[in-house]
Amino acid sequence: MHQATQWRFAGLLLTMLAGLCLLDPLAAQTAAWPAKPLRIVVPYPPGGSSDIIARLISQPLSEALKQPVLIDNRAGANGNIGADIVAKASPDGYTVLLCDVGALAISPSVYTKLPFDPSKDLQGVTMLAYSPHMLVVNAAVPANNLQELVALSKKTELNFAVTAMGSAPHLAGVAVALATGARWNYIPYKGGIQAVADTMAGQTQIVMNGMLATLPHVQSGKLKVIGISKGTRMPLAAQMPTLAEQGMPGFESGTWQGVVAPAGTPAAVLQRLNLELIKVIRSPEIRSRLTAQGAEVVTMTPAEQNQMFARERSRWAQVVKQADVHLD
Secondary structure (H helix, E strand, C coil), X not given: CCHHHHHHHHHHHHHHHHHHHHHCHHHHHHHHCCCCCEEEEECCCCCCHHHHHHHHHXXXXXXXXXXXXXXXXXXXXXXXXXXXXXXXXXXXXXXXXXXXXXXXXXXHXXXXXXXXXXXXXXXXXXXXXXXXXXXXXXXXXXXXXXXHHHHHHCCCCCEEEECCCCCHHHHHHHXXXXXXXXXXXXXXXXXXXXXXXXXXXXXXXXXXXXXXXXXXXXXXXXXXXXXXXXXXXXXXXXXXXXXXXXXXXXXXXXEEEEEEEECCXXXXXXXXXXXXXXXXXXXXXXXXXXXXXXXXXXXXXXXHHHHHHHHHHHHHHHHHHHHCCCEC
């Protein structure tokens, strides 16, 4: 091919590409992504499991994408306020949600009037970490295992601090009560930090919360472990019994931190986000920091996360129905 012909061919190709971009502006935006800062909405107050992970990954993710990554805490309604913001955001990859995906799966069963449909308005990107729940009590509570706590609940009024009504820790507490016959009063809070703080102070006696945000208070002696909601003991806490071995065989619950995006986000953007997030969360430094605090790094493809979300939604719908928990 002569040089002049080559130049004409190259020019024609560029013209065709430019025409395609004009016809499909979304394709042009995708090709240039990311061209501006990324916003990670955390639908809970600062200091909780999702917030801890968001702040751990923000700087390395920013370096990988070569754009600022901003953390936006939008707490309220068990995470549904922040989730609604992302569900209604432009599906361009610049606004994503980092939350407890398990709690998000519970919302359709618990709330009768959700302003969005998690299964239709949000799309999986990847799971990041799993942290089992810890059932803990104030250090002064005279119970050292589940059997003793259940017996105490039938003799003394106990208050169970609920990180948010209809949340995964709330329903896990309900599941424990249903399985064991325990009796306690559920006291609602707007987040795990205040629920844990009041239990440490003795204003409430029991709380169930993600291990990532709770273990430091157990290690300090301010809270006492009754059981971990995992099938087998964790190497990090081998001396701490599971609820499964205390009369609840097979019982597991926990916080599944993951990232989701608005439905309709281009597949190429989802794939890039998935790739970079997995690289960051699997990095030796972040993995070791999470492991030391009781969280396991768990990653998935967008399709696998969508499937996991569907399973969690079905699982917790049965608990909600059995416990007759409904909120508006």
